[in-house]
Amino acid sequence: MTKLLVLDPGHGGRDPGAVGAHLRESDVNLRVSLLLRDALDRSGVRVLMTRETDVLPLKSGTVGEDLAYRARIANNAGADLYVSWHYDSSDNPSTDGVSVWVHPSQKGKRTEQWAKAISASIATAASQKDRGVNFGDFQVLRDTAMDAVLIEGGFISCREEEGRMADGAFLLQQAEGAAAALCGILGAAYVPPSSGAPTCDKQVAEDVIALYSQLAKRATPAMVVAANFAANAVRRAAGIPITTDLGKPSAEAAGRMEAIAQAVWWTASPEAQECHHIAADSLRACRA
Ligand SMILES: [Zn+2]
Structure with a gap:
């Protein structure tokens, strides 16, 4: 049986998440997640998205209830891995780079090792600073019954990094970097985008x-x-x-x-x- 990954583009709809000078986190989360979904599809990993458009998955209710709902989607589906994609914000405008968060209860466990691999793979693919693993008691990490990671793909508060987020090629690098690591974790053979796939101008x-x-x-x-x-x-x-x-x-x-x-x-x-x-x-x- 192929593994099932639940992919959760953070925020959406009336919750934009962090807001940069030009971009909303919710939009970038969705764009990169759709690219990641395509890369995982191509590599034979089953993917279930918590949202595929600019909406909150839970139609009515609080943002907190929506987060619980996202975790419930993964729990009900019996997912093998939960991946939430976000971008970070900092008061320091020069702070940049990618990090992957896991629940504090996973310290020293395989999820921490996986998070480390995902962060390193994205950083290499997209030429970013690798900030490595962080621990946070986030609701989606706490409520999910399976291994769960939350990717912070960069800082929307950093002008330069926000500029890169507007570039589809950068998001594609991030998505492919994440896909390569996730395939390794799930025991799937990662298929890179260029292998035999037709391309057009x-x-x-x-x-x-x-x-x-x-x-x-x-x-x-x-x-x-x-x-x-x-x-x-x-x-x-x-x-x-x-x-x-x-x-x-x-x-x-x-x-x-x-x-x-x-x-x-x-x-x-x-x-x-x-x-x-x-x-x-x-x-x-x-x-x-
Ligand atoms: Zn966020």
Whole structure:
């Protein structure tokens, strides 16, 4: 049985978390977590997200009740590992770097060793300072019944590090660094993004994505899901962070969207054709 990881992008909705000069922690948490989910998916790890959009997972209630709810998602699912992703804030604007927090009860246990490995792997992949392991009695660490870690991926209060957080390439490095360590922990073989995966040019990909969203503008809800799915396949191939994931389209909508991608293929440049190919392939896989 493959291992199940519950991935928890911190905060969301009316709780932005730490706020920098330009970015909200909740948004960056989500962007990096979606990239991490993709990397784990690719490596054969089952992932359950506590949220995939800009919401608090618990629709109504206090933030404290929401935290308890996030832990309950993992407990009810019988997860093997719980990973919460956050960014930190400090009064000292020069404080930067990545750290991983575990519950104080885990001192000297395997979770501490795992946290150390995750922090080091992210720091190396994204060229950050490795602040190592910290201990905190956070609710999501306390309430979860399985091994649980909370990643603080950097300091949004540090101008330079906040600037890097706005860059999709940096978040991708962090996500892949975390994925490599998490695969090691869960006994899965980490599959790096470049291994055989088709890639497309970022600017061309943006144009293709814009075309899909134009097509989806007055479409039926089912086709909006299919267009979003196709656009996300292109985003993945081009290393563009996914901000909205509407999930898998119906077989019928996937078939229609695939026909659209093939139709526009004929008029596209060779670079754009590559993007349409990737979209069509992902839609075909959906219909299978
Ligand atoms: Zn936070």
